[in-house]
Amino acid sequence: MSAMILVVEDEPAIRELVVLNLQQAGHRPMVADSAEQALALVRESLPDMILLDWMLPGMSGVELARRLKADSRTRGVPIIMLTARGDEQDKITGLETGADDYITKPFSPREMNARIKAVLRRRAPQMAGDAVEVTGLRLDPATHRVTGNDRPIELGPTEFRLLHFLMAHPERVYSRAQLLDQVWGNHVFVEDRTVDVHIRRLRCALEVTGHDGLVQTVRGSGYRLSVHPEG
């Protein structure tokens, strides 16, 4: 479970606390101490999640959330609000602006981790770090192991990530561009056709346990991982 998480918090003490805890949990934190800086960072590279302080100097956290949810590029990024008090009205407003969850200060690191994991599981399953299994094909991010009917399968790093993503979102077609965004990263410049090659390498590797049929081509659209026979 290694997600890039942007922490937007102006108070240095709390910020450091959160960052430390995130690192402990194996995430890669980025920090911003204002909404403006956060926007700039997000423009550079899209994080997997944003922890957002309710109260910020300058542009408030609510306003920032609103903007992020208004932009199609950033809309999908889950947001967890950090709020000082458990004010019901705040909570309502927060959820209205599109926050995915809500943590009331003071929060224990355990609570924070639990909520982060829950949101990740909901919004970006491959980030949650759970093992996934489909008809005997099993991929465990924690041990970084792939097995087909309990026989080990060798995968390169890219094929691993690709399979991980596909298994986390089965029965759904993804275009090459989407796969490039999700598996390679949304900033790299790679030829579309490169996906074909990695799909082939993946199929090759899965062939030894007969699981290569799971990776299906959808002509004109992209690829899909499905348990249903092709066609």
Place this chain on the structure above:
Amino acid sequence: MSAMILVVEDEPAIRELVVLNLQQAGHRPMVADSAEQALALVRESLPDMILLDWMLPGMSGVELARRLKADSRTRGVPIIMLTARGDEQDKITGLETGADDYITKPFSPREMNARIKAVLRRRAPQMAGDAVEVTGLRLDPATHRVTGNDRPIELGPTEFRLLHFLMAHPERVYSRAQLLDQVWGNHVFVEDRTVDVHIRRLRCALEVTGHDGLVQTVRGSGYRLSVHPEG
């Protein structure tokens, strides 16, 4: 799970209660009735965890926590705050000073144990102090001794800690950064590649009993200790 836990609490009744409960749970409690005495004790020997009363005569618990977190030697020791009431402001300040969790009095022994266990598991599972063994490779923290099939194995301090951590978390991949955090300490500034070198030294040492295969490389991700054959 047997950890050395320092209890800092001025009220004798509560202190005894806590100590009793800790012993019941198999831990080894040390006690201090003031922050000053706590500091002296910590100077002697580093506990695995500190239960710290919020209100203390003389130097307060908050101040003590702050000092402990400021010192690189003691920074890694998890702190659980004992607070009298669920005072919101107290909790905020507590977390700011770097407490890992807090327990609100009055607390049930079960709650206390649960939180202690959780924090220990999260922060320093290898602190549990029990000997670990994997397919004939045995590491005993108490005697600081490593054997492979009952034949002694010589390890440098860093290699020992590294192996200890890996054996306490088998079958799981850790990035170099994570290993640096966990084994070196999350405050040191060391080159990532240094991990490679120590992994190699560790493997070299384990080679004499044929246990070097346990330490596996996961290309692009990090290292893993596993009983399953590589790849």
Place this chain on the structure above:
DNA sequence: GATTTTTTGTCATCAAACTGTCATAATGGC
């Protein structure tokens, strides 16, 4: 307090693995 002995972090180098791209063959739809 000086001198060995260990331990540690860093580098340069080498081998192996991985990656992206292309040219070409194969395939499916019409």
Place this chain on the structure above:
DNA sequence: GCCATTATGACAGTTTGATGACAAAAAATC
């Protein structure tokens, strides 16, 4: 059969990890 799309094999460049050497730092010894 023709066209668009995908599969495949080969390849060169790049990245990554292993390894041996080395000097600084720390610890132990005298």
